[in-house]
Amino acid sequence: MSADPGGLTFLDRPNSYIGRSVPRPNARRLLEGRGVYVDDVAVARLGHVAFLRSPHAHARIVALDTADAKAMPGVIAVVTGAELAEVCTPWVGVLGHFKGLRSAPQHALAIDRVTWVGEPFCAVVAHSRAEAEDALAAIMVEFDPLPAVVDMETALDPATPAIHAELGDNLAFERVLDVGDVDAAFRDAALVVEETFQFGRHTGVCLEPRAILADWAAADGMLTVHHSFQAPHMMQDILCKHLSLAEGAVRVICKDVGGSFGIKVHIYPDEMATCALALMLKRPVKFVADRLESFQSDIHARDHRVTARMAFSAEGDILALDMDDLTGIGPYSVYPRTSAVEANQVVNLTGGPYRHQHYRARARVVLQNKAPTCQYRAVGHPIATMVAEGLVDLGAARLGLDPLAVRERNVIPDDAYPCAGVSGIKLEKLSHQAALAKLKAMMDYDGLRAEQANLRQRGIHRGIGLAAFIEITNPSAAFYGVGGARISSQDGCTIRLDPQGGVVASVSVTEQGQGTEGIIAQIVATATGVPMDKVRVISGDTQATPYGGGTWASRGAGIGGEAAWQAGKALRGNVLAVAGAILQADPGSLDVRDGAVVDAGTGTERMPLAELGRIVYFRPDTLPPGVQPEFVATRHYVPKDYPFAFTNGVQASYVEVDTETGFVRLLKHWCVEDCGTVLNPLLVDEQIRGGIVQGIGGALFEHCLYDSEGQLLNGSMADYLVPMAGEMPDIAVAHVVSATASSEIGAKGAGEAGTAGAPAAVVNAINDALRPFEARVSRQPVTPEVVLEALGLI
Amino acid sequence: MASECPDRAHAVAFTLNGETVRAHVPARMHLGDLLRQSFGLTGVHLGCEHGVCGACTILVDGRAVRSCLMLGVQADGATVETVEGLTESGRIRDLQDAFHVRNALQCGYCTPGMLVTAAELLDDADAAASREAIRAAIAGNYCRCTGYHAIVDAIASTAEARRQGRPNAGREAAE
Numbered sequence: 001m002s003a004d005p006g007g008l009t010f011l012d013r014p015n016s017y018i019g020r021s022v023p024r025p026n027a028r029r030l031l032e033g034r035g036v037y038v039d040d041v042a043v044a045r046l047g048h049v050a051f052l053r054s055p056h057a058h059a060r061i062v063a064l065d066t067a068d069a070k071a072m073p074g075v076i077a078v079v080t081g082a083e084l085a086e087v088c089t090p091w092v093g094v095l096g097h098f099k100g101l102r103s104a105p106q107h108a109l110a111i112d113r114v115t116w117v118g119e120p121f122c123a124v125v126a127h128s129r130a131e132a133e134d135a136l137a138a139i140m141v142e143f144d145p146l147p148a149v150v151d152m153e154t155a156l157d158p159a160t161p162a163i164h165a166e167l168g169d170n171l172a173f174e175r176v177l178d179v180g181d182v183d184a185a186f187r188d189a190a191l192v193v194e195e196t197f198q199f200g201r202h203t204g205v206c207l208e209p210r211a212i213l214a215d216w217a218a219a220d221g222m223l224t225v226h227h228s229f230q231a232p233h234m235m236q237d238i239l240c241k242h243l244s245l246a247e248g249a250v251r252v253i254c255k256d257v258g259g260s261f262g263i264k265v266h267i268y269p270d271e272m273a274t275c276a277l278a279l280m281l282k283r284p285v286k287f288v289a290d291r292l293e294s295f296q297s298d299i300h301a302r303d304h305r306v307t308a309r310m311a312f313s314a315e316g317d318i319l320a321l322d323m324d325d326l327t328g329i330g331p332y333s334v335y336p337r338t339s340a341v342e343a344n345q346v347v348n349l350t351g352g353p354y355r356h357q358h359y360r361a362r363a364r365v366v367l368q369n370k371a372p373t374c375q376y377r378a379v380g381h382p383i384a385t386m387v388a389e390g391l392v393d394l395g396a397a398r399l400g401l402d403p404l405a406v407r408e409r410n411v412i413p414d415d416a417y418p419c420a421g422v423s424g425i426k427l428e429k430l431s432h433q434a435a436l437a438k439l440k441a442m443m444d445y446d447g448l449r450a451e452q453a454n455l456r457q458r459g460i461h462r463g464i465g466l467a468a469f470i471e472i473t474n475p476s477a478a479f480y481g482v483g484g485a486r487i488s489s490q491d492g493c494t495i496r497l498d499p500q501g502g503v504v505a506s507v508s509v510t511e512q513g514q515g516t517e518g519i520i521a522q523i524v525a526t527a528t529g530v531p532m533d534k535v536r537v538i539s540g541d542t543q544a545t546p547y548g549g550g551t552w553a554s555r556g557a558g559i560g561g562e563a564a565w566q567a568g569k570a571l572r573g574n575v576l577a578v579a580g581a582i583l584q585a586d587p588g589s590l591d592v593r594d595g596a597v598v599d600a601g602t603g604t605e606r607m608p609l610a611e612l613g614r615i616v617y618f619r620p621d622t623l624p625p626g627v628q629p630e631f632v633a634t635r636h637y638v639p640k641d642y643p644f645a646f647t648n649g650v651q652a653s654y655v656e657v658d659t660e661t662g663f664v665r666l667l668k669h670w671c672v673e674d675c676g677t678v679l680n681p682l683l684v685d686e687q688i689r690g691g692i693v694q695g696i697g698g699a700l701f702e703h704c705l706y707d708s709e710g711q712l713l714n715g716s717m718a719d720y721l722v723p724m725a726g727e728m729p730d731i732a733v734a735h736v737v738s739a740t741a742s743s744e745i746g747a748k749g750a751g752e753a754g755t756a757g758a759p760a761a762v763v764n765a766i767n768d769a770l771r772p773f774e775a776r777v778s779r780q781p782v783t784p785e786v787v788l789e790a791l792g793l794i
Numbered sequence: 795m796a797s798e799c800p801d802r803a804h805a806v807a808f809t810l811n812g813e814t815v816r817a818h819v820p821a822r823m824h825l826g827d828l829l830r831q832s833f834g835l836t837g838v839h840l841g842c843e844h845g846v847c848g849a850c851t852i853l854v855d856g857r858a859v860r861s862c863l864m865l866g867v868q869a870d871g872a873t874v875e876t877v878e879g880l881t882e883s884g885r886i887r888d889l890q891d892a893f894h895v896r897n898a899l900q901c902g903y904c905t906p907g908m909l910v911t912a913a914e915l916l917d918d919a920d921a922a923a924s925r926e927a928i929r930a931a932i933a934g935n936y937c938r939c940t941g942y943h944a945i946v947d948a949i950a951s952t953a954e955a956r957r958q959g960r961p962n963a964g965r966e967a968a969e
Contacts, residue, residue, distance in 0.1 A: 023894050030902025031890045033837020033877035037903065040836035073801075130801070130822070207841045207849055207903040207938050258839070258903030259938045291842040513901030513939050682897045689941030690900060717846035717936070725942040726933030730925070754941075 014603070015594045017522035017532050018745070021682035024518035025532070026511065035256040038211035038228045039288050046213075047076050047285045049277055050132035051270050052122040052139055053296060054114035057148035057369040057710025058163070058331075061112055061121060065140035069124060072138055074131030077281055079123045079273075081109035088276035089242045091267065093333035095483030098340045101173040101365075103333035104164040108242075108273040113146075115163060115331035116371050117712050118296025120270045125277055125285055148369040148710040152303065152328030155366040163331050163367045172333055173340040173365040177347055179422055180358030185320030189311035193394040198779040199383055201303040202702035204376050205722055208258020209289040210298060212271045214278035225252045225275060230265040230510060231550035236542045237486050238267055238336065239275055254540035254550075257512045261377040261694070263298050264512075265552050267335045270297065295715040300704050301342065301376035303328045304383050308350075310391035311358075316401045318410045320358035321351045321422075323387060327365050330372035336485045339373055340365050345380025345472065348423045351388040352470035353432050353648065355412045359422040369710045375552075378471070381756030382695055385469040389760040390778065393465070393767065403764075404445060407468050407650075408436050421470070421646075430648040431736040432468060435672045439466075439650050442734055443670045448654060456772065462656045462667070465765025467757040471647045473554035473675075473749025474740070478643035490638035491555070492546025493564040495524055495571045497631040499617045501595050501609030502534035503571070508548025509560030510540045514751065515683035516556045520564045522679060523745065527568020528575075529592025530609065546634060554749020557679055558645055559637055562743040566635035578629045579612055637743070645740050645748040649673030651692070651757035653765040654729075659773065659791060662784030664700060664766055666729040671757065674736040676748035684750050685733040691754020692731055697723045699759035703781050806870040811835075811879025819866035825859075826850040828866035829876060837877040837906045841936065848935030851907035852876050858914040877906035886913050888961045889952045898948035900939030908935045912949045922953035 029035060066078040090105040110121040122139055126132035149155050149163055155170040162169050186192055206228075213226040223245060229235055232252040239250045257264065274287040289297065308323035325346050329339035343363035351359065392410075396403040411432035412419065418428050439445075445464075452462045480487040491508045498504065505524045511517045517537040525532040538544055546563075549555065572592050579597040580587035583606055591600040597607045615622060616629045623629070639645065654668045671688050678684050701721035705713040714720045739746025759780060766787065767776050775790040788794045803818035810833060817832050824843070829835040829852070838861055841847035845863040852861045853875040880886045886909055892898070899905045915922050915931040922928050928949045929942070937945065955961060 023897060027894050027897070027899060027902070028890075030899055030905055031893055031909070032881040033835075033906045035902050036836075037839070039830075039840075042834075130820075205936075205938060206901075207847060207936060208839070208901070209841075257901060259901045261938070291844065513899070515897075515900070686897050686900065686940055686944050689943050690939045691941075693941035694938070716844055717842045718844060722936055722938070723942075724933045724936060725929040725946065728929070728942050730946075731941060731943050 013526055015529060015531065016526045018526050018679055020680065022518065022522055022532065022680060024515050024683070025521055026517050037208050037256045037258050038213055038226050041213055041226045043213065043215055043284045045283050047125040047281060047283055048129040048132050049123050049125045049274055049285050049287045050129060050136055051120035052136050054117055054119045054121060056114060056143055056145050057117050057150065058146040059114050059143040060146060061114065061141065062144050063142040064122060066122065068140065069135040069138040072131065072135040074127040075135045076125045076127065078135065079277060079280065081107055081111035081121050084109045084273055084276050085111060087243065087280050088272055091242060091335040093335035093338045095338050095480065095485055097483035098173055098338060098344065101333065101338060101340045102167050103172060104167065106269065106332045106335065108269045108276055116369055117710060118371060120273065123273055123277060125281060150368060150370065150706060150708055150710045152326055152366050152368055153305065155328065155368055163369060170367040171364060172329060172367050174363065175344060175347055176362045177423060178360045182320050182322050182358045182360040185358040186311045186322065189319050190314035191312040191395060191398055192309055193391055193398060194309035195390055195394060195778050196305065196307045197387055197390060199302045199304040200781055201300045201704040202698050203295065203298050203300045203704055204261045204263035206259035206261060206263050209291065209294045210264060210268060210271065211288040212274050213284060213286040214275040215284035216278040216282055218282055221249050223250045223275065223278065225250065227252055227254050228257050228264055229254045230260045230512060230552055232510065232540055232542045233508065233547055233550065234487050242272060243276060243279060251543045254510055260512045260551065262375045262379065262552065266299055266337060266374050268297065291717060292715045295704065295720060296371060296712055299334060299374040299376065300371050301373050302383065302698060303373055306383065306387050308387045308391060310395055312395045312399060316396065316399055316406045316409055318354050318356045320356055321388065322360045323350060325361065325363040328368040328370065329365055330370050331367055332372055334372045334374035336487065337375055337480065341375055342380045346384045348425055349380060349384035349470060352384065352421050352423065353412065353468040354410045356422060370706055377691065377694060378752035378755035381469065381471060381752055382698060382759045385467050385756055386760040386763060389467040389764060393764045397771065403466055404436065404440060407466060408433065411436065411468060425646065426642055427646050428642050428740060429738045430470065430646065431674045431738045432648055434736045435648060435650045435674060438734055438736060439652055439670060439672045442672065442732060443652050460656065461659055461769045462654065463765040463767065463769030465653045465761045465763065465768055466650065467760035467764060468650045469648065469757045471649065471752045471756050472644050473647055473752065474558040474639055474645035475553045475555060476639050476643045479553065488547060488549040490636050491548035491560045491563050492634060492636040493560065493567040494546055494632060494634040495528065495567045497571060497575060497609065497613060499613035501530065501613055502536065503528055503530050504536045504538065505564060506538040506545040507560055507564060508546045508550065509556040510550045512551055514556065514687055515680065516551070516560065518683060519557055519561055519679045523561050523564045524568045527565050528572050529594065531595050534595060546636065554751035557747040558743065558749055561679065561747050562745050563635050563637040565745050566637060567633050570633035570635055571631065574630050574633060575612065578616060578627060579607060581624050581627045582615065583607060639742045641742050645742065647673065647675050647748045647753065649753045649757060651761040653761035655762065655765040655769060657766055657769040657787060662787035664782065664787065666696065666727065669729050669731045671731065671754065672734045672736060673750065673753045674738050675750035676737065676739045677746040678735055678737060679747055687750050688733045688754045689731045691751065692758040693723045693728055695755040695758025696728065696762055698780060699762040700781050804867045806867055808869045808871060809873040811875055811882065821867060823866045824862050825864040825866050825869055826861035829861060835876045835878055839903050839906055841903065848911060849904050849907040851910045851935065853910060853914065858911050877909055880910065880913060888955060889913065889916065892948040892952045896944045896948040898940060898944040904935060904937045908932060908937065908945060911935050915949065916953055916956060919953040919956040922949055925950060
C-alpha cells in the first residue's frame with residue numbers, strides 16, 4: 001500500500017472514508033422516488049416507437065404492406081428495414097483476437113429475413129406507445145417460414161442448414177487448449193469421474209427494461225441520447241460509426257439505470273433503430289421495451305452443455321481435467337463484444353483455483369435461431385465453477401474424502417503467487433487457503449456436518465455444498481482493445497475545487513446502483529481532504545465526464561477508483577502549492593484535512609479551503625506573482641502489469657431437499673471472497689449478496705424455454721421464475737484482503753463473485769442431500785421435476 | 795367509430811397524495827400510466843405491467859395495490875398515495891432512513907414499490923416481527939440487485955424501533 005504525499009497511507013489519513021460503511025450519497029434520491037430513469041425524461045414533440053417483431057424463428061419476409069398502418073390515428077411514421085438501412089449501416093460482431101470467430105452483417109431492422117422470434121423488422125412511430133402498438137396490428141406481412149436451427153447439439157450436423165448460407169455452416173467459433181499430458185494423467189489416475197452438465201438459457205431481467213430516448217436537434221447538429229446503459233462512450237462511438245456522425249455530434253446520457261448486469265452493454269437492433277428514427281424524423285423518439293420484448297430480445301446467456309472428466313490420485317490430488325463445451329449463441333454474434341467471450345471464459349476459468357498441470361478444453365460456439373446470447377453478469381464463471389466443483393465433489397465422494405478437505409489439499413497455496421493458472425492466466429495474488437479456513441469457521445462446518453448426519457437419521461435430507469472459484473476483474477485492453485473493438489478499458493476522473501471548498505468529481509465509470517458514485521465520493525474525499533458531504537460526483541454523460549469504459553467486468557472500483565484517487569492526490573498537490581505561496585510555507589509542511597489547509601505536523605488549521613477558493617477565484621489579483629492556481633485535476637488509469645486482476649472466493653450452501661416433492665429449501669448461504677481493498681463493506685457485501693441471489697436464480701428457477709420450432713414459450717415474469725424474497729436465504733459474507741499491487745488503492749472487482757459461485761454451491765448441496773439415494777442432478781435449473789427424475793420417482 | 799375508439803376518455807376525480815385532482819382518462823389506460831403521464835409521479839415504476847414485479851405498487855384507500863393492474867378510471871373517488879406523497883407526509887421517513895443506512899437498495903427501481911409494500915406491513919409493526927414474516931410480505935416485490943437480505947434487515951429494524959416507540963431510530967443512525 002503506497003504512501004500518499006501527506007506521509008500517511010490512505011487508511012490512516014485523519015479523514016479517510018476508505019474502508020468505512022458509509023451510506024451512498026445518491027440513495028436518498030432513489031428512496032424518495034426522485035430517480036431519473038430514461039422513461040422519466042420529459043421532452044417536447046416526443047414520438048414513441050413500437051416494433052413489429054418476428055413470430056417465426058426463421059423466415060423470409062415475402063411481403064410487407066404498411067399503407068393501412070400509416071393511416072392509423074396518431075401515427076407519425078412506419079419504417080421498414082430497407083428504409084432504415086439508408087440511415088443506419090449494419091454491423092458484424094467479431095473480434096480479431098478470437099481467431100476464426102464468424103458472424104454475419106446484422107441490420108437495425110431485419111430486411112428480407114428474420115432469424116429469431118422477437119427480431120424487429122418494422123417500426124411504427126406514433127404520438128403514444130398505445131397508438132404505435134395499434135398501428136402494428138394493421139401492418140400486413142407475409143412470411144415464408146424457413147427451417148429453424150434450434151438444438152445446439154445438432155446445429156453442426158451436415159444435414160442442418162446453415163443459418164447464414166455465406167458462412168457454410170453454423171460453427172461461429174472454436175477454441176482448443178491442451179496443456180501438459182492429459183492422456184497420461186488420466187491413464188495413471190486412481191479415479192476418473194465424468195459428468196455432463198447442462199446449463200439452461202437465462203437472461204438478466206433488469207427491473208427497468210431496456211430504454212432509450214434519442215433526440216436529434218438539427219439546429220445545433222446534436223443527437224442527444226438518454227439511454228439505460230452501462231457504457232456511454234462506447235454507445236457514442238458506435239452511434240457515430242453507424243449513423244455517420246462526428247463524435248462531437250453525439251451525446252449519450254445514462255442517468256439512473258434500473259439494473260444492468262451486463263444486459264445493457266450491448267448493441268441492440270431496436271435501440272439503434274430508435275436513434276436512426278430520430279435522425280430520419282428530426283424529432284425525439286423513445287423506445288421502452290415491455291416485459292415480453294425484454295424476454296424476446298434482451299441478450300440471453302449460459303446456454304451450455306459441458307461434458308467433463310477429472311482425474312484423481314488415491315489421496316485426493318486433482319491430476320487433470322478434460323472438458324468439452326458446446327454453446328448456442330443465437331443467429332448473430334452480438335456486437336461489439338461478441339458472443340464468443342462466454343465460452344472463452346469457460347476455457348480460461350474452469351478448475352482455476354487448483355494446481356493441477358494437465359488440462360484440455362474444447363469450446364465450440366454455434367449459431368441457432370433463438371435470441372442472441374452474450375455477456376451477462378459473471379460471464380462464463382458459473383459454468384466454469386459448476387463443472388470443476390461438481391467434479392471435485394464427485395471425486396471426493398467416490399474416494400470417501402471430505403469435500404472441504406479435498407479443496408484444501410488442491411488449491412494453489414497462498415504463498416505460491418505470483419504464478420500462472422493451468423489455462424495460462426497470470427495470477428498476481430489469491431487467497432484460497434485463507435478463504436477456505438475463514439469459511440470453515442464462519443459456517444461451523446464440522447457442526448453442520450454433525451447436524452446433517454443427525455437429521456438424516458430422522459429422514460430429513462439436508463446437504464452442504466461448496467464452491468471455490470476465481471473471478472476475472474479490472475480488465476485491461478487485453479479484453480477487447482487488442483481484438484479491434486473500440487471499447488475503452490481506461491477510465492478517468494476530473495476533480496474541480498469550487499469557491500466554497502467543495503469539489504465536483506466527474507468520472508467515466510458509471511452508476512447502476514452498485515455504488516460507484518458512493519465509492520468515488522469516498523475516495524475523492526480521502527484523497528483531496530474535503531469532507532464527503534462536500535463532494536458531488538457526476539457520471540454517465542459523455543459531454544461532462546472524461547473518456548472511459550463505463551461499467552463492465554467489475555472495473556468501477558479498481559480502475560475508476562484508482563483514477564479518482566490519482567486525480568484527488570494531484571488536486572491536493574495543486575491546492576497545497578497555492579496555499580504554500582499564500583501562507584509563505586513549504587507546501588510539503590502542509591496538508592488538507594477535513595476541508596482546511598493545516599500544518600501537516602501539528603494539524604493546526606492554517607486556512608479553510610473556502611478562504612483559499614475565495615482568494616483564487618475572486619481575488620486572484622492578490623496572489624503572489626507567478627502563482628497560477630489550477631484547481632482542476634484529471635487523471636486516467638488502466639492496469640498495465642497484469643491483463644486482469646483475478647480474485648477468488650468460496651461459497652457454501654445449506655439446503656433441504658424434500659424427496660417426495662422435489663422441492664429445495666435454501667436454509668443458509670455463506671461467501672468468503674477477496675476483492676483486495678474493501679472500499680465500503682456495506683456496498684461490497686450487498687453486491688455479493690445480490691450476485692448470489694442471481695446465481696441461485698440460474699441454479700433453481702430461471703430458464704428461457706423454447707420449443708423444437710424455436711418458439712419462446714415463456715415471455716412473462718409469471719412463467720419465467722425469478723428469485724423472490726420468500727424463498728431466498730439469509731446470506732453471510734466475509735472477506736480476505738489481498739490488495740493488488742497494480743494500483744495504490746489496491747481494489748479488485750467484486751461484481752461477479754456472487755453469481756460465479758452460487759449455482760455450484762447450491763447444486764453441490766442438493767447432490768450432497770441426495771447422496772443416500774445415489775441420485776445426482778446436473779441440469780440447471782434444478783427444478784423439482786429434475787430432482788424427482790434423479791430420484792427415479794418420475 | 796367513436797364508441798370503439800380505445801382512447802375515448804372518461805372524467806375522473808380522486809385524492810392524490812392529499813390533493814384533489816381531476817383528469818380525462820382513456821378507458822384502457824392503467825393507473826400506473828395515468829400517475830406517471832398525467833401527474834408526473836415518476837416514482838411509480840413500471841417493471842412488468844402484468845402484476846408480478848411489484849415496482850408500481852401504490853396505496854389505494856390505504857391498501858397496497860399494483861397500479862398496473864388497476865385502470866385509471868377505477869381511481870375515481872379513491873384516495874391514492876404514491877412514494878412521493880408518502881415521502882412528503884413523512885410517514886415512511888424512518889423506513890427510508892433504515893433503507894439508506896442498511897443500503898437496502900441498489901439501482902432503486904424496485905424501491906418505491908418495496909417501500910409501499912413495507913409501509914403497509916409496518917402499519918402493524920408486530921406483523922413484521924420475524925424475518926420470515928417480512929420475507930413473505932415482500933415476496934411479491936422483485937429486487938434483482940440486493941438479494942433481499944438488506945431489505946429484510948431494514949424493515950425488521952424499522953419494525954423493532956416502532957414497537958419500542960423509537961420511530962426516529964433509522965434517522966439517528968443515518969445522521
